[in-house]
Amino acid sequence: MSQKISTEFKLIADWITPKSRVLDLGCGDGLLLKHLIEKHQINGYGMELDAQKSIQAMQNGLNVIQSDLNSYDLSYYFDEDSFDFVIMTQALQVVRRPDELLDQMLTIGKNCIVTFPNFGHWRNRMQLMFGGKMPETETLPYHWFDTPNIHMCTFKDFENLCEQKHIKVVARTVVNRDHQTSLGMRLAPNLIGEVALYQIRKK
Numbered sequence: 001m002s003q004k005i006s007t008e009f010k011l012i013a014d015w016i017t018p019k020s021r022v023l024d025l026g027c028g029d030g031l032l033l034k035h036l037i038e039k040h041q042i043n044g045y046g047m048e049l050d051a052q053k054s055i056q057a058m059q060n061g062l063n064v065i066q067s068d069l070n071s072y073d074l075s076y077y078f079d080e081d082s083f084d085f086v087i088m089t090q091a092l093q094v095v096r097r098p099d100e101l102l103d104q105m106l107t108i109g110k111n112c113i114v115t116f117p118n119f120g121h122w123r124n125r126m127q128l129m130f131g132g133k134m135p136e137t138e139t140l141p142y143h144w145f146d147t148p149n150i151h152m153c154t155f156k157d158f159e160n161l162c163e164q165k166h167i168k169v170v171a172r173t174v175v176n177r178d179h180q181t182s183l184g185m186r187l188a189p190n191l192i193g194e195v196a197l198y199q200i201r202k203k
Contacts, residue, residue, distance in 0.1 A: 020043070020083075021085075022083060022086075026069070027062075033057070048065075069091070081109070154190055174195070176193070177195065
């Protein structure tokens with residue numbers, strides 16, 4: 001029996017073409033890849049830094065490379081256009097140079113899917129304005145001194161970067177921490193949305 005997946009993974013799966021080639025960066029125990037193999041019959045690979053999670057993914061029959069995304073260019077492992085989709089969930093803000101990693105993803109993949117939290121959410125703005133300190137929320141639960149998030153951004157920041165790099169936003173879904181959307185999030189995503197899922201490709 002398949003393990004239950006998160007709503008975020010279900011949203012990502014809806015964007016994946018059946019029988020496509022997929023790379024999942026920071027794949028963890030491989031739950032998303034396993035779901036995509038079972039649902040869409042994809043040809044999947046994963047990359048994961050954590051040795052224990054890599055072992056778990058391999059024990060689930062998945063092809064996984066243990067590697068640090070900050071240490072090696074993706075082209076070290078893969079040729080140009082090796083994948084139809086390159087996925088990275090909730091990791092854009094933790095890598096050393098997200099702009100350079102996006103370039104690498106779009107070199108080896110025809111389409112990329114990234115998800116990340118929105119630092120421009122109204123709760124974060126209120127905590128900064130009235131509390132005078134770095135926000136701590138359910139979406140961003142860390143203290144300023146122990147957070148793994150080193151490059152927080154807003155949805156506008158990300159879309160401006162895409163424009164500068166001539167990257168096309170193919171699709172965007174803006175949701176709250178429970179991965180549900182609303183009219184308010186569609187009208188004012190950068191203020192009300194907590195998490196975004198983007199599908200991007202080269203223009």
